[in-house]
Structures are given as structure tokens and as C-alpha cells.
Amino acid sequence: MVRINPDKPGASETTKPSELNTVLAAQRKAFNAQPNPDWTSRKAKLETLRDLILGHEAEFAAAISADFGNRAVEETIIAEILVIKGGISHALKHTPKWMKSRKAPVALQYKPAKNVIIPQPLGVIGIISPWNYPLQLAIMPLIGALGAGNRAMIKPSEYTPRMSQLLKEVLAKGFTDDEVFVATGGVDVASAFSSLKFDHLVFTGSTSVGRIVGKAAGENLVPVTLELGGKSPTIIDDSANMDIAIGRIANGKLLNAGQTCVAPDYVLMPQANINAFSEALIKKAEEFYPTVAGNDDYTSIIADAHYARLQDLLEDAENKGAKIQTAGDDDKQQLAKERRVPLTVVTDTTPDMKIMQEEIFGPLLPVVASETLDDALETVQQGERPLALYWFGEDKAKRDKVLSQSISGGVSINETAWHVVQEDIPFGGVGPSGMGAYHGEHGFKSFSHMKGVFIQSKFSQGKNLFPPYTEKTHKMLGLMKKFL
Template identity: 45%
Template sequence: MSEAEAKQIERMKQVLEAQKAAFKAERHRPIDKRKADLDRVANLCRDNAEAIAEAISRDFGNRAREESIIAEIAFVIQDVAHTKKHLAKWMKTRRVGVPMTLMPGKAEIRREPKGVVGIVAPWNYPFQLAIAPLVAALGAGCRALIKPSEYTPATAELMKSLLAEAFEEDHVAVITGGPAVGEAFTGLKFDHLFYTGSTQVGRLVAKAAAENLVPVTLELGGKSPAIVTPDYPRDSAAKSIAWGKFFNAGQTCVAPDYVMTPKGSETAMGEAIVSAVQHQFPDASTDDAYTAIVSDRHYERLNSMIEEARKGGATVLQPEHDSQAAQAARKIPPTVLINPPADAKVMSEEIFGPVLPVIGYSELDSAIDYVTDRDHPLALYVYSKDKVQAQRVLDATQSGGAGVNINLLHLSVPDLPFGGIGASGQGAYHGKDGFDTFTHDRSVFSTGKWHPSRLLAPPYGKLFERISKKQLG
């Protein structure tokens, strides 16, 4: 560990203690202050939209401005608006019934902020995946410490500067640094830890948090399938899948990770996807609308996956492109792999890039079995004109979320919880589920000065026997 990292770790411990002290002084932040906090987040997004998009693009080498505006900035602004609109209802103490045997009395559930939360953000959507959890935390009345990814330093520094202008450090703060800082961050005694990233690192985060019994939300990943049934128009499926897969060059946790299509149609489906993406990006190597791969390490990993599949007998389909220009720009053209080997990395690891395997299935049940024999994915997509078949796929599988004849957009519906299941994650957020994540349901039962339960206190006698027999039915 370097001296700079040691200093950063010491500083984040001090900030955490300052935030805990500030929360202790104001455990129940009133709704008007919470809404003002949310307004500050929305305003910094609006006022700095171009700077945020530019910083993200600098981190990637090239990120389409339009993708950043839609998926990072507008997403957060809409999230703020939805949270403000429903916050009073979400915060409201809820009365619940009391059984006759416990009357007279009043029972209620108080919605109380958990306290100081830690947010670990990934690199693929470095702004949105840090700020959307922050919106939920602020709506819940919490204070927050954010650790962005070291792979996106320009975005991290800008986010740190913007949040420092909008909030006091004892309310919201950003801690930057590499793996050593990140590891120390996940070991802090937060009141809740929110992590977005890979399943592999998620396991380590859960272990670190468990040392302090810190509750965690894990937003992970997995291999999200897209199943196309025989009745669905191939070109329509191809256009939808191509858009979802190659948005942000496939560096999206809920992007289709592989396509299952009826046997014999694999090549036709692959060619239709390539045709659709060729229309979207006439030359991915030089088109600024097509995003680069975030780092040399990920670029090499993806190329290695493609070559392994090629050597294993997969047919590789790519649209026309300038290969030298693509390499210079650290871009991998949209790539479709027809029937790669089952043991290839593209079929066993989350791809997280613009590489899409297409495999054939003999009947729908075999496609369902293929999915259910593996870890539950973060998302699952089914393309079918037959509602019964689509429902059959949904009923027989498990996934964090799902889409029918569409992909990706389920995460944009504010009232739908977003999260995984099993290896793809635990816990959820967005909308009320985000508020609930950072809120403790405190159960309160209250009575007057005297309550009949005192008649049941020792020494036990005939009255206790009569009452206990009645309760036992």
C-alpha cells in the first residue's frame, strides 16, 4: 500500500466518523430538507450535463454523448422527480392491526433512516450507478460515502468536485483510490453497504461487510439470455437485441449475453443482428456514437474470448469496419459468434462487451433447461408473439428482472425493483424499493398506563390458565 493510499484510507475513516456524528445529531431529517437534498442532485446534473458526459467519454476513450445523457444524467433527474413525488407517502408511519388478546394498544411501523451508507460504484455507468443509489439514500434521510471505480478517474474527480459544492462533507462525500482503498472501504462499519459490480468481487464485499454485520445490497451480473421463439419475426428480434446488446458497446450488466434461437436459424439470426447493427453504426471503428472499451485489460480480455471461440469452431460475424482504426481507438466492432463451444469463456463467463453468442435450441423446453441449469441471471428476455409461450418461459425460469419482446428497459420503470437473485445479486433498488433499502422498519407497540398483560405475570394461577386456554383455542 502506498503512502497516498494510506492517507486516503485514514481520511475516509475520519469522514465516516463525521457523518455518523452528523446523523446522530439529526436522526430524522424532515421531508423539506430531504427534498432540498434531492433538488441539489438534480440541479448538479442539469447544470453540468455536458461536463459529465465529457468526463465519461474521456475515461472510456470515447463514449457516445447521447448514451451518457440518456443512461446517466436524464436517468438520475427522472429518479429524483419520482422520489420527490412519492416521498411523503413512503415516509408515512403505517398503523397495523392489534389482536383482541393484546388490546387495548396501538401498533405502528415507523420508517426510519438506517444512518450512514457506503456506495461502491462500478465503471460501466460511473455516474448513474453512483448517484442513483445516492438519490435513494438521501430520500431515506441517510448520509452517504461514495467510492467510485478507479477505472473512471475523470468521472470520479468531477463527481467528487460537484458533490463537494452541493453538500457538506459530513452529509455526502466521495472517496477516490485504487483496490487497496476499495478493500478498506468495504470493511468500514457502515449502517448499510451498497455494491454494484462483478459477482466475484461481490462475494469478497459480502465477506468484508459480514465482519461488522453490515447489511449489504449486491447488484451483480451474470449471463442474461434472450430466447427467440419460432413465431417471432427474426428482423424485429434482431433490431431489438442489437440495440440492447451494443448500447455502451455491451458494457451493460443487463445487456443480452447470449441469444437462443431455433436450431437451423442461428446463422440467419446472427446475420440479421449484424445487419441491424450495421445500420445503427455504419462504421463502428470511426463512429463517435459507438463506445470504446474502457481499458486495455478489458479490450484484451474480449479479443481473447473471440479468438478462443473462433479456434473452437465458432463462426465469427462482424459488420464492415476499419480494423486498424478500431484497434487504435480501443474499439471492438459488434461481434456475433455462431454456436461457440459450450466450454468457451463466452459461454461460461459474463462477457461485458460487444460480443454476442448465438446458439440453437431444439425445442422451447430445452432452451428453458439450458437457462435453469445455470446461475440465475440478472435479466432474461423472451421474444414471442404467443403470450402463452412467453408466460411459460417466465414461469419456468428465475431472473432478477425480465423483458417480453424488449430488453434493458425494465430498469427504467421507476416502480419496478431492480436487482438480482442468487449469484446475480441480493436486494433491490429504484423507486420505493430504493427508499426501502436504506430505511429501517421500526415496530412500535404502545399502550396506556395499565395493560391486561400484567394479569399474566407470575405467580401463575387460575386466571392465567383460563386466558392461556382461550389463546390456545
């Protein structure tokens, strides 16, 4: 059993940037020696990964909680362990089908030739994972990479050093460095990592850092999958079941204390409903967490700087005229000591407030007046395209209008966040919220080269188009035009 000391945050090793090139070269060499592993090999790696993660579930939960200051074991199981287990189970069931070559249609003028698409591993996949779901967001891309037949290098966040070191030690029990390698360390290691000549690079994190990572990868023409974030809106229609909506919005916002890339960032609803909604949401938060300080069910903010940023957002909003409502009556000094922030509803907002300009990434929820669906859609359209959008209601015509007239990475209807863990639909952003997608078959395709192959027939009449060009050539061209 791998053990971790929660009292020593600096206990993790640091990978030297120079070591990264050595590992990449070793993985490239190993891949070239086995460039298209069969299903038996891929299956064994996926099963090893599953057994390692599930076999150290308690240690991962303890390490993550220690890195945060506190996070409930149940929250780690719900948002990380079960998601990983589901992803691996899905890959084990479906990858043999995804691996198969498939026929593609051939235009009439090229028959009797054949077209074939052959999925082929790319090589070495780089994965830069964030701190908010440090295990899930490192392992989910790895599932796709291994299922597609690749090798992988992972750089977890320096904000979760215990989890990162544990991940390195656990994966080393089942994989050699030329199969899966975990690099630990700070910004210098991350910078060197993003500049490596991977065959594909996955980054999950903020939009600002995503731009830097994308630029570094672009220098080497490395294709990227960027999973970023943004201000994910929640639109509440008059036809919504408010009891259901309030519970699900509160849960989506308070999971991981709002430190979720797809957490509801702000709510749009008619002004007349805002007071009742805000009071009901506060009451629901207090049902979920009767106290916040000292409550083992409630997650701490990851670091002092992040806690201070949330306080600054609130102070800026209040100074500019916003109304602030906070769940519970915990001692403020104790909350600050534990880096706990209760659900805080912010109303009477204006566009110049920081809270309406920045991704919040915490349990602060602006509720914005929007009298009609058209008003709500205009607000969404004027902002940068978000990673997620949520709509609550029973009016199917309005629902369909939202789906057709808004652009976001993904959508949950009458729910928040859970579209992310559906393995049969893609997870990804659009524009400033990201590019590319993974999960399930979409991950397999992202980490594969779908190689098109044209197989010419010995009966091909293509020779009739060879020079020198004659009247016979012109007749052949005329015939082809007729059928195009």
C-alpha cells in the same frame, strides 16, 4: 463551472485511506445530531443533487467520453442523465408518503393494542460504483440514501478518473463532507472503503469482486446490497415479431458497446432460425453504425485489458470450432487502436468455450441452439441465476411459463434492459447476480430501518397471563388457542 482536462487522466486526487475513517466519524456525528431529518431537509438535498447533475451535464458527458476513449454524448444522456433525472423526480413526488408511519394489523388476542411501522434513516450509506455507467450507478443509490434521510460516502471506479474527480468537485459545490463525500483512488482506497463500518453498503460490479466486498462488509456485520451481473439470457419464441426483436436486441447489446450488466449475454433459439437471425442482426448493427472505427456514436472498450479479454474470448471460441460473424469491414488495426469492437455474433458454440462460461461485458453475442422452450429453460436453470432475462414472443402461455419457471433478478418482455429504469419496480439480482434491491420505494426501504412499534392499551388483559398461574390462566390460554 467545473472544468476537466481530458488529456490528463491522472489529474484526479487520491483519497488517503486514513481520511475515510475521519469522514465516516464526521458523518456519523452529523447524523446523530439530526437522526431523522424532515421532508423539507430531504427535499432540499434531492433538489440540490438534481440541479448539480443537470447543471454539469455537458462536463459529465465529456469526462465519461474521455475516460472511455469515446462515448457519445447522446448515450450518456439516455443511459445516465435521464435515468437520474427520472429517479430524482420520482423520489421528490413519492418520498413524503414513504416517510409516513403506517398502521399494521394486530392479532385478535392482543387487541386493543396497536402496531405501527416507523421508517427510520439508517445513518451512513457507503456506495461503491463501477466504471460502465459511472455517473448513474453512483447517483441512483445516492437518491435513495438521501431520500431516506441518510448521509453517504461514494467510491467511484478508478477506471474513470476524470468522471470521479468531476463528481467529487461537483457534489462538493452543494454538499459538505459530512453530508456527501466522494473518495477517489485505486484498489487500496476501495479495499479500505469496503471495510468501513457503514450502516449499509451498496456495491455494483463483478461477481468476483462482489464476493470480496461482501466478505469485508460481513466482518463488521454491515448489511449489503450487491448488484452484480452474470450471463443474462434472451429467449426468442417462434411467435416473436423478428423485426422488433432484432432491433431491440441489437440496441440492448450495443448500448455502451455491450458494457452493461444487463446486456443480453446470449440468445437461445431453434437451430433452423439461427442463420437468418444472425445475418439480420449483423445487418441491423451495420444500420445503427455504418462504421465503428472513428464513429463518434460508438463507444470504446474502457481499457486495454478489457479489450484483450474480449479478443481472447473470440480466439478461444474460434479455436474450439465456433463460427464468427462480425459487422462491418473496418480496419482491424484501427479498431484495436481505438479499442472498438463491432457487434460479433458467435454460433456453433459449446459449453467448454470461455464465452459460454464468463460474463461477456462487450459486443459479442453467442447464439445457442435450443429447440424447445423446455430446452431453453433447462439451459437457463443449469446456469447461475442471472441479473436479467429477456423473452420475445406473443404466446402468453409460453411467456407465463418462462416467468414462473425461471429465476432472475429482473425481466423485460419483448425488450431488453429497460426494466432497470422503472422506478416502481425493484432493481436487484438473485444469488450470484446480487442481493437486495433499490430504485424508488425499494431503495427507500433498503436504506431505512422499518421499525416496528407495539403500543399497549391500558385496557389490555395481558395481566391475566401474569404468574402465579391459576385455573383462570388456563381458561385464558384455552380462549386464545381457540382464536389462533
